[in-house]
């Protein structure tokens with residue numbers, strides 16, 4: 001895989017819905033993606049919501065997500081809006097908490113559906129007004 | 141749904157322009173010839189039309205009024221609908237509801253879109269959607285469905301390409317199609333990579349177009365137009381929020397929408413003679429064979445290779461060339477599908493005519509939003 005692809009993984013344009021401080025949960029000293037679980041109907045959502053999208057209830061509990069999961073499907077994208085550096089790889093990852101998360105993937109040779117992947121999180125401090133996080137997936 | 145008090149409705153006029161790149165025209169200029177053709181076929185002066193339902197996704201404010209202004213129909217109620225790829229199919233449904241309920245007798249529906257003015261490439265999506273903000277584009281969504289389908293059912297990339305070959309074979313027979321040349325599996329697979337495993341010729345093209353129909357109560361339809369076509373059913377479904385580990389090879393909204401329509405009408409997939417489905421990408425047509433009930437799970441590739449869905453087969457799918465070959469000016473596609481199926485049932489389709497077609501279906505869905513299979517799906521049934 002070309003280096004540009006690995007770089008493209010981290011090159012999320014700072015537009016639209018990025019992860020903010022509230023989207024990250026701490027398990028000890030480890031940052032994790034923060035989902036929410038409805039205490040009434042058990043729906044799990046990422047990013048976390050304060051109102052349950054399934055039952056409209058407000059009793060939502062924090063649900064830190066595991067740092068490894070299973071790749072459901074992925075695609076390497078060659079044509080995308082100009083703000084993206086192509087090619088890049090994206091996919092859906094199923095985490096043990098019952099949450100499917102979409103994100104960018106560091107491409108490696110032989111990547112296939114059902115592969116084990118880990119969740120990578122890093123602070124994105126290029127916007128001092130609203131510090132956020134980037135997440136992506138890499139082979140486990 | 142309670143259909144007991146609804147009047148039967150028929151299509152009495154159809155019109156469309158050839159889909160393609162029409163950069164020099166305005167949106168009303170795209171729609172005008174299609175609208176005028178539909179009125180002419182219906183044998184109606186513009187003054188007889190009582191309401192207009194317009195479907196488009198990207199044409200800005202009041203597209204219906206701008207077209208009405210230029211076609212002698214200004215002043216009557218105009219309803220503009222946006223439902224992504226299902227925009228004009230949704231407009232048709234609302235028009236059908238209004239006529240069936242007795243509100244109006246003569247109603248015009250049209251769809252129009254000018255995608256070339258967006259500059260080509262992938263469609264612009266909502267940047268506040270978490271998936272879009274992380275790189276989602278529509279071809280990639282279908283590409284992942286394709287990858288998983290190939291993985292789960294042992295299909296090949298050549299199988300996917302065969303859908304495009306069929307679409308282009310049909311489109312070559314349609315003077316209104318954007319692409320009118322045939323292709324081969326090798327050429328499809330060798331075309332530019334878009335989102336693996338999908339290549340350029342497996343993706344619907346960027347294009348502009350318009351299509352229009354006129355409807356009225358069936359009881360007066362025989363007075364207008366040559367061969368009225370009955371609307372046997374009309375159904376609209378919206379995306380259902382499905383968190384968790386959803387099987388992306390099951391187009392949930394299409395499966396649900398068609399099942400509800402079949403139940404409402406008593407018409408089943410075995411009754412269909414011809415259909416137009418939302419083949420925005422090759423994999424989509426295969427998934428919709430299964431979701432619409434033409435075959436069982438995992439059987440779509442064998443159905444395709446059997447020839448059943450090709451012209452001359454048991455139930456030809458997308459005789460117009462479909463979105464892949466006829467083109468997909470998003471908001472115009474639903475109305476254009478209706479134009480094709482109505483003309484098929486009228487026996488007017490020349491070299492691509494499905495012999496003796498009596499019952500036809502149109503299916504359009506789309507609208508990429510996280511948490512949904514798709515945002516909207518509209519399915520219509522027609523009969524003679």
Ligand SMILES: [Zn+2]
Pocket residue numbers: 038039040041042043052053054055056057
């Ligand atoms: Zn709930």
